[in-house]
Every structure is written in C-alpha cells, then in structure tokens.
Amino acid sequence: MSLDAGRCPNGHLSCPPHPRCPECGEPQSETVDLADETATVVTWTTSYATPPGVREPNTLAIVEFEAYDVRLLGQVDGDVEIGDTVEATYTEELRDPEAGIREPASQAWDGYRFSPS
Amino acid sequence: MTDVAIIGASMTQFGERDGWVCDLLAEAATACLDDTGVRADALDHLYVSNMASGEFEGQTGVPNALAHDIGALGAYTQRVDQTSSSGGAGIYAAWQSIASGASDLTLLVGGEKMTHRTTGEATDVIASLTHPHEYKHGVTLPSFAGLTARAYLDQYDAPREALAEVAVKNHANGVDNPHAQFRKEINRETALDSPLVADPLRLYDFCPITDGSAALLFCPVDVAREYTDDYVRVAGVAGATDTHVVHERPDPTTMNGVVKSGERAFEQAGLSPEDVDVAELHDMFTILEFLQYEDLGFAEKGHAWEDAMDGTTARDGDLPINTSGGLKSKGHPLGASGVAQGYEIYKQLVGEAGDRQVDAEVGLACNVGGFGNCVTTAIFEVGA
Ligand SMILES: [Zn+2]
Numbered sequence: 001m002s003l004d005a006g007r008c009p010n011g012h013l014s015c016p017p018h019p020r021c022p023e024c025g026e027p028q029s030e031t032v033d034l035a036d037e038t039a040t041v042v043t044w045t046t047s048y049a050t051p052p053g054v055r056e057p058n059t060l061a062i063v064e065f066e067a068y069d070v071r072l073l074g075q076v077d078g079d080v081e082i083g084d085t086v087e088a089t090y091t092e093e094l095r096d097p098e099a100g101i102r103e104p105a106s107q108a109w110d111g112y113r114f115s116p117s
Numbered sequence: 118m119t120d121v122a123i124i125g126a127s128m129t130q131f132g133e134r135d136g137w138v139c140d141l142l143a144e145a146a147t148a149c150l151d152d153t154g155v156r157a158d159a160l161d162h163l164y165v166s167n168m169a170s171g172e173f174e175g176q177t178g179v180p181n182a183l184a185h186d187i188g189a190l191g192a193y194t195q196r197v198d199q200t201s202s203s204g205g206a207g208i209y210a211a212w213q214s215i216a217s218g219a220s221d222l223t224l225l226v227g228g229e230k231m232t233h234r235t236t237g238e239a240t241d242v243i244a245s246l247t248h249p250h251e252y253k254h255g256v257t258l259p260s261f262a263g264l265t266a267r268a269y270l271d272q273y274d275a276p277r278e279a280l281a282e283v284a285v286k287n288h289a290n291g292v293d294n295p296h297a298q299f300r301k302e303i304n305r306e307t308a309l310d311s312p313l314v315a316d317p318l319r320l321y322d323f324c325p326i327t328d329g330s331a332a333l334l335f336c337p338v339d340v341a342r343e344y345t346d347d348y349v350r351v352a353g354v355a356g357a358t359d360t361h362v363v364h365e366r367p368d369p370t371t372m373n374g375v376v377k378s379g380e381r382a383f384e385q386a387g388l389s390p391e392d393v394d395v396a397e398l399h400d401m402f403t404i405l406e407f408l409q410y411e412d413l414g415f416a417e418k419g420h421a422w423e424d425a426m427d428g429t430t431a432r433d434g435d436l437p438i439n440t441s442g443g444l445k446s447k448g449h450p451l452g453a454s455g456v457a458q459g460y461e462i463y464k465q466l467v468g469e470a471g472d473r474q475v476d477a478e479v480g481l482a483c484n485v486g487g488f489g490n491c492v493t494t495a496i497f498e499v500g501a
Binding site: 053073082100 | 237242245264265268271364
C-alpha cells in the first residue's frame with residue numbers, strides 16, 4: 001500500500017492526485033509515495049456529530065509534508081496540536097462503506113491515519 | 118446587455134415544514150407572482166435552485182413539476198444545482214436569461230426539504246459533495262468549519278468570543294424576521310457553553326437543518342415600472358470556484374472563490390466594498406462570516422472579528438451583516454438560501470424590511486457552496 005501524491009513535469013505535487021496539475025495544467029505523469037514521511041499538523045478538529053458509518057468522535061487534521069510542500073487531510077489517532085509532528089499508519093477501512101449515501105463500489109475506503117510520532 | 122431588475126420577492130416560513138419540496142416551491146412561487154400581480158403563464162423562464170431533492174426525498178425533475186403546479190406550462194425550465202450556493206447560482210442564471218435577451222420574464226424559485234432526515238443523514242447528503250479522499254475519512258462540512266476556525270483563531274490571535282458574537286448578533290436579527298426558523302435571542306455564554314460539535318466550534322456556531330423556499334422575479338429594467346413602482350437593479354453578479362479538495366488551498370483562512378466572485382461582481386457594478394450599505398453573508402458556520410467579510414474586502418485579512426466585537430456589523434452599525442438573521446437563525450434550506458439572501462436585500466432596498474429595516478441603497482449577497490468550492494456574489498442597487 002502506498003500514499004500517493006501526483007507529480008507533474010514541473011515538480012508540483014497534489015495529494016490526492018488529479019488528471020492534470022492544478023497549478024500548471026500539465027498531466028501528473030508520476031507519483032510520489034508519502035507513506036513513510038513525517039508531516040506537521042496545520043490544523044485539527046474533533047467532530048462529535050458524524051454521519052452514518054463514521055467513528056464518533058472523529059478527530060481530523062490537515063497536515064503538511066514539508067519536504068514535498070504538499071498537504072493532506074486525514075483521520076487522527078491520539079491527541080495533536082498545531083505544529084506537532086505526525087506519521088501515517090495504514091488502515092483497512094476508514095468508515096463503513098455500506099452505511100453512507102455514496103455507492104460503495106465508487107471509491108476506495110482504505111487509507112492512512114495520522115498519529116503523533 | 119439588457120439591464121436587469123428584480124420586481125418581486127417572497128419567502129416561505131423556514132423551519133420544520135409539513136410540505137414536501139414541490140409544495141414548498143409552489144408556495145414561494147405563487148406568493149411571489151401574486152405579490153407582483155404577474156400571471157404564471159406570462160413567464161418565459163422558470164428556474165429552480167435545489168441541491169438534493171433526489172437524495173432527500175426521491176423526487177427529481179422538480180422544475181417541470183413546478184411549471185405544471187403553478188400554471189407556467191410552456192415556460193423554459195431548468196434546475197440549478199451548485200450545492201449550498203444553488204440559490205446564488207440561480208440568481209446568476211436568472212440575470213443571464215434577462216441580460217442576454219433570451220427571456221423577458223424569469224421566475225427563480227429556490228427550495229429544499231431536509232428535516233424529515235436525521236441530522237446524520239442530512240449531514241451525509243451534504244458531505245457527498247466532497248472528494249472521495251475526504252469522504253472516506255468521514256469529513257463533514259461542519260468539520261471543515263472546525264479545522265478552519267482553529268486555524269483562523271491561531272493565525273490571527275482572535276478571541277473565541279468573537280465567533281460567539283456572530284451567533285448572538287444573527288440570533289438578535291432573526292427575532293425580527295417573521296419567516297426565521299429561530300426567533301430567540303441568545304447571549305454569549307449560551308453560545309460558548311453549548312455542546313462541542315467540531316472543536317473549537319459548538320452548537321451555536323452552526324446553522325440548523327431547515328425546510329423552506331424563496332423566490333425572485335426578474336425582468337428588464339426598462340419595463341420594470343410596468344409591473345411595480347419599487348424595484349431593485351442587479352448591478353453585478355459573478356461566480357467563481359476554488360479547489361474541490363479543501364486541504365489543497367495554500368491558506369485555509371482564505372476562500373478564493375469569494376475573493377474572485379467578489380472582485381468580478383464589484384467590477385461589473387462599478388462599485389467597491391465601501392459602497393455597500395448592507396450584506397447577507399453565508400454564515401452556515403460563524404467562522405464563514407469572518408472569511409467572507411475579509412475576502413470581499415470589507416476588512417483586512419485577520420480583522421473581521423474586530424468588527425463583530427465592536428458592533429460595526431450589528432443592525433445599527435456601519436455595515437449591518439445578515440439583517441435577516443442569516444443562515445444561523447433564519448435557517449438553511451440549501452437551495453433556498455441564496456434566493457432568500459436576495460429576498461432580504463430586495464426588502465431592505467425597497468424599504469419593506471419592517472423591524473429589520475436599515476438605511477441602504479446598495480446591498481450585497483454572497484452565497485457559498487461546498488466549503489467555498491463554488492461561490493456567487495451579487496450586488497443590488499435601488500432602482501432609479
Ligand atoms: Zn504543475
């Protein structure tokens with residue numbers, strides 16, 4: 001399993017990837033795996049009113065992979081504050097695919113949670 | 118381009134309603150036509166702003182249903198879905214229809230029926246606008262607000278009380294709005310002591326789940342007087358998008374869709390933020406009132422909270438914001454909200470806002486979809 005960011009020929013990254021680079025419009029021709037990188041918490045929240053199939057409470061953070069100048073949002077295990085360093089851990093099912101409104105087959109449900117490193 | 122006027126406006130009672138989406142749309146549509154003395158069969162175009170009638174109630178094709186129900190058969194119909202900013206996008210579409218000469222009489226009706234669902238289900242319907250990566254992590258629109266509010270308070274050293282002040286102000290305004298879902302004053306302590314929903318935001322930082330509908334009637338300015346003595350001119354209206362994936366924005370406290378749609382609307386109107394006398398901002402969450410206030414140019418970045426604290430944005434202040442009570446106390450029936458913003462500005466400019474009346478000749482409405490993903494800003498002037 002990998003945590004892929006898309007990269008265009010001009011070196012811009014986005015995570016998740018897009019068919020074309022949001023910054024310059026070139027195709028994102030390669031991917032960079034961020035799974036083993038550490039990141040810094042930009043901001044966080046704990047949600048106490050979650051939709052069907054989502055854990056409650058659900059702590060979420062936007063983190064920045066400073067080495068790559070790219071940000072990502074994800075669930076958090078444990079307590080974090082702005083500026084904390086976190087690492088990514090693979091999780092098979094982030095929410096129950098059958099409980100929500102979205103068609104289960106239309107997307108992936110596994111991914112990476114962050115926790116203090 | 119033809120200069121565009123709004124010659125009539127209506128809104129239904131917002132709140133928990135017995136009717137379904139088509140009932141609510143028909144109620145607002147007929148009230149608006151009757152108020153202006155226009156027959157439905159005179160309409161050239163009929164637009165319906167609605168985000169999710171299919172998801173909420175299993176009813177699709179609502180514009181055609183409405184045309185039949187109100188006797189507007191033959192009119193060209195179109196549904197406008199731009200999530201939470203469907204109403205603002207509807208104002209844009211209706212303006213376009215008249216400005217282009219394609220229609221001489223266009224009725225815009227926005228509506229949503231939501232309260233028959235649980236809060237979790239309604240939250241999930243709205244969260245379905247997010248990117249698959251965001252959705253699988255259980256992100257909701259309220260959690261985006263929590264993430265953004267924490268960043269804002271941290272970045273600009275703003276006090277938590279400032280967000281409570283937005284809720285206090287908008288609830289106070291809602292008391293005088295007979296159509297509002299909540300007509301109850303609250304104090305700062307009530308807001309600050311309410312249950313955490315998306316830390317640091319609490320219950321009173323969020324708008325409720327609401328049923329309701331609103332309508333606006335458009336025609337060319339040069340025939341407006343044939344219908345009514347008092348009308349409002351659409352001076353500028355423009356939309357813009359920002360990233361779909363919210364965390365890909367360089368600064369979580371800036372909404373570029375607001376910045377761009379505001380700049381474009383002001384340019385079209387030949388006006389600047391200093392010219393605005395009253396504004397309806399999309400306070401789905403208290404923090405959003407600050408972001409729009411800054412991104413539209415009413416204050417420098419990081420300073421909107423000061424204007425909330427010192428009363429500048431209160432009804433008797435220099436720039437009253439959300440005299441209707443805002444989404445916060447009036448309620449937020451998704452597709453109706455942007456149209457209802459237009460209703461409030463129309464009422465303020467023609468002098469029919471009752472106890473909410475302020476002195477205004479130029480008004481602005483900013484309608485935000487997603488978490489700033491798509492935005493429409495409209496500027497209205499008293500008809501000459
Ligand atoms: Zn690029």
